[in-house]
Every structure is written in C-alpha cells, then in structure tokens.
Amino acid sequence: MWGWIEFALAMGVFMASHRIPAALGVRDRLVAALGARGYTALFSLVSTGLLLWVIWAAGRAPFVPIWDQSPAARWAVNIVMPLVVALVAFGTAAPNPFAFEGRRTGFDPARPGIAGLTRQPLLWALLLWALAHLWANGDLAHVILFGTFAGFSALGMRIVETRRRRQAGAEEWARLTAHTGLLPLAALLSGRWRPRRPPPVWRLAAALLGWAALWHLHAPVIGVWPGP
Structure with missing residues (x-):
C-alpha cells in the first residue's frame, strides 16, 4: 500500500x-x-x-501488468531518445519567445532557428519521451506515469500557445509565427521555413553528451538497462 x-x-x-x-x-x-x-x-x-x-x-x-514488453517497444525508445535529447539541447535557452524554456531576446522572425522546427521543443521532447516509454512499460504504475506526462505535455502546448497568442495579439502573432510551426517539421515541409545556417556546434555536442550520459546512467540511476 x-x-x-x-x-x-x-x-x-x-x-x-x-x-x-x-x-x-x-x-x-x-x-x-x-x-x-x-x-x-x-x-x-x-x-x-x-x-x-x-x-x-x-x-x-x-507491479500490476497490463501488457507485455516487446522488443519493438524497446527499439522505439532507443530510436526516439536521441531526438528527445536533441530537442532539449537545441531548445533550452534558445531565442524562442513562444516556449517557456526559450529566450525572449534575440529572436528573428525571418530566421526563427529552433522555432522553425517547432515552437515547443521541450514539450515535444516530453511527449515523445512519455509515449515511447509508455509503450515499453505496460504495468499499471508506469502506464499512469507516462500516460499522465503525455497528457501533461499535450495540454501544456495548448496552454502555452494560447497564452503567447493572447499576449502578442493576432497581428503580431501572425508576424512572429510566419516561418514557424507547432508540429515538428510542418513549417519545413510546407516551405515556410528553410534552415539558413548549420546548427551550433556546442548545442550538437551537448546533445551527444546528454544522450551518452542518459545511456550510461540509465541502469545505475533508473535500474533498467536501456538497450533493446
């Protein structure tokens, strides 16, 4: 109990x-x-x-089992997690006035950086992390855990986007978001955004180091080997 x-x-x-x-x-x-x-x-x-x-x-x-863990689910976690870490590394403290983890200063609507990929990188990272781990962990406690975080991140996107839109006003919001998208890659696929320069090397290094740290610390800290 x-x-x-x-x-x-x-x-x-x-x-x-x-x-x-x-x-x-x-x-x-x-x-x-x-x-x-x-x-x-x-x-x-x-x-x-x-x-x-x-x-x-x-x-x-x-432990209350609901569904069995599968090799496909473990592979999914290992495929998704590098993307999760990259979103965190490139989104944290980047010029991005739309996300709570971003900086309000230095944002150029014509060159939106990470916001061109998605305006909410950290919340998308949380959602992908939660959904991948939800599939890989089918016992009741972890279904509640990861299901709650998935809902929390999806609801958070709606709340943050609504708040930022209201603060900016309709006309300013349209100007600021012209080359961005909420859905990852939506602005790229629609032709509204094209990367103008390579990603910062230090952020790429942070993503690689972060992923390596999570991989090696997962077993000693979480108690589960992360390999598929």
Whole structure:
C-alpha cells in the first residue's frame, strides 16, 4: 500500500510544482530575486529531482501488468531518445519567445532557428519521451506515469500557445509565427521555413553528451538497462 501512496504523493508534488508557483506569484518573486536565468536553473534542478522521485516511486509501486514488453517497444525508445535529447539541447535557452524554456531576446522572425522546427521543443521532447516509454512499460504504475506526462505535455502546448497568442495579439502573432510551426517539421515541409545556417556546434555536442550520459546512467540511476 505504501508504494501506491508514495507514487501518488510524488506525482502530486511534481504536478503542483509546475502550477502553484505561477498561481501564487512565487515565480515572479523568484525571477525578481534570481533573474530569469537563475530561476530557470533552479526550476530545472528542482524539476529534475522531482521527476527522478516520480520515476523511482513508480518502480517501487506494486507491479500490476497490463501488457507485455516487446522488443519493438524497446527499439522505439532507443530510436526516439536521441531526438528527445536533441530537442532539449537545441531548445533550452534558445531565442524562442513562444516556449517557456526559450529566450525572449534575440529572436528573428525571418530566421526563427529552433522555432522553425517547432515552437515547443521541450514539450515535444516530453511527449515523445512519455509515449515511447509508455509503450515499453505496460504495468499499471508506469502506464499512469507516462500516460499522465503525455497528457501533461499535450495540454501544456495548448496552454502555452494560447497564452503567447493572447499576449502578442493576432497581428503580431501572425508576424512572429510566419516561418514557424507547432508540429515538428510542418513549417519545413510546407516551405515556410528553410534552415539558413548549420546548427551550433556546442548545442550538437551537448546533445551527444546528454544522450551518452542518459545511456550510461540509465541502469545505475533508473535500474533498467536501456538497450533493446
């Protein structure tokens, strides 16, 4: 019984940590005290710690099978995860006024960078991560875990997009988003966006190092070997 209680508590704290600070004005006070970058660093650190707690709690919850794990599902995780890490590496602190992880400064609507690929790289990374792991983990606790995160990320995209559109106004929103897309690759396939320059080497290096770290730390930290 305690396994389910801990899991429910971890999920509740994680979700509350993403809603209560903004609702109670805590976020604004922390931004004023720490600066935008300081707040982002603190929030990322706390979120990572809470996410690990949720994952560990799901592993300690009673095992209730719903579907069996398959080799195809494990391959899917290994194919998707490099894309997930790349979205995080190229989206975090990039000039992108549409996403909460992006910078409001330095954005050029004619050369939108990562926003040309998708305006919400971090939320798409979370959604892909959740869906791939949902398929690979068919017990009840992990279905709740990854299903909740998939819904959380999809709903988050709608909320963030609606908020940014309202803040900008219809005319300004149309100007800013002319060469961007919410769906990954939509602007590229429609011809509204073409990459003008190679991706920053340091972000590519960060993506490779991040993927390698996740691969090697998955077993000791999560307790499951990530290979297919």
